[in-house]
Amino acid sequence: MPARTARKSRRTSKRKKTSSNRKKVKKILAVSSLFLISALFLSGLGFYKNLTKNFAAATSEGDYFISEQDVFSLLYVTVDDMNMEPVLATSIRMKLFDRNNGKVVSYSIPLDMVVDVPGKFGEEEISKVFALGNLNNKEDFRNGISLLDKTVTSLFGFKVNKYIIVDSKFQTEFDSLFETGSLNMTASLNDLSKFKNSLITDLTFNEFINIYTFTRSLPQDRFIKKDFIPQYTANTSLIDEEVRDLTFDSSIALEKKSIAVLNGAGTPGLAQFGNRIVQNLGGRVVGVGNALQVYSDSYIIVDETDLITTTSLAFSFGIGNIMLKRYAAFIRENELDRADIVVIMGLDIKDIL
Structure with missing residues (x-):
């Protein structure tokens, strides 16, 4: 009996040790991911003085911080090459983050969708809206961002709160973050050195970490992917109903x-x-x-x-x-x-x- 009790005690101790080790590994991985993503962003920031400031090449409308909102939106755009003219989108997604109910709803907008562009531009494929807005100002992307912001806002009837535009070479990293809550670092150190020329956003560093922390806390079934179908534009009440399901509380x-x-x-x-x-x-x-x-x-x-x-x-x-x-x-x-x-x-x- 004493020998059996001793073996049982050793097995219990081993299970506890294994469980403890797993928790430590998860914690180390989380800290490592946070360190890597911080390094990725700080390479674009230049230095820590910008930690609580916008590190964007473009500005937002006033001091509006998503960390203070229970439901907020992020316009996530990838482009073929930031240094090409014109800069063309390779993917456009509107992401709605619902803190109250713990989920992220991501709408993928077809690049060939013809939209009524706000202002005097008429109808155009949405993939060209960013470039269209930049026609008269090629020094920065402010006009293109503003026009795409207004266009997407009109589609959803919900203001774009923040935006992030990324060169396609970093799409894997950001897709992983925004759509699974994880971080897959596949970029090389050489790529990281060029990162500051491959990102435009009005997120502050703290807001980005806030998003990372929130998405990482969610199970996979709380990441919901949808296509922005033509029926949404033909009958705006359809998309409005889905948005209001998130904001009713x-x-x-x-x-x-x-x-x-x-x-x-x-x-x-x-x-x-x-x-x-x-x-x-x-x-x-x-x-x-x-x-x-x-x-x-x-x-x-x-x-x-x-x-x-x-x-x-x-x-x-x-x-x-x-x-x-x-x-x-x-x-x-x-x-x-x-x-x-x-x-x-x-x-x-x-x-x-």
Whole structure:
């Protein structure tokens, strides 16, 4: 009996040791992956002084940090070669991260999909939109990014919160991160030295690590891949329903503020598009229509400014004029008496559509 007990004790001890070793290996792998991905990004940053700043070649609209959002989007684009003219996309994906329900939904947009490009560009294949926006400015990619951002936002009725554009030679690494929550380092050291010329993003380093930490915590069945099918553009309510399934319990939805959207630019369909944006954020719309006059500038008029809803609306519409109702006596719109928040879409943002 004592010998049997001793053998059992040794087996139990061995199992515990094996389990402990596995945990240590997983921890080492996680730390190693984090170190590698940090090195990858810092090679593009130049030095640690940029850790809490945007390390992009292009800028975002104001200080909008996805670490503060429970549902956020990332436009992930790979291009054939950053140094070629024109720069053509090889893949375009819109990723929706849902912290509340622990999942990532990724929509792959067909490159040959013909879209109505915002502004005066008309219809064009989406693969060419990035290059189209860069026609008049080849020094950087800001115009191309902005045009692609507006185009994808119009498809989903959900603002692109952040973007990342990567040279195709690094696609394996980023696909692995965003679509499986893991990191497969196949890039050579020589590639890493060229990394700073192969990435454009408005993510801060901390935001990138935040995404990495979130995706790594998810099981594989929480990464959902979908194709952006033509039916979504033919009937936008289909994609809107899927987006609202993610935002129904968002912070904006929980604040339960009533919102009115007014077309102050005279552009047909502008208020309806604004209504779609608000509802897809989880907002409660109580009024949609034309303003009593044309407004050169856009406004968000509120009862109180310290709201997640206000911040999200300002970013989604690109509106900087946020005003308390008591200071908005010059605005005679009736909706100010009916809604907690009134969004007036003026001439300055009419090209959002």
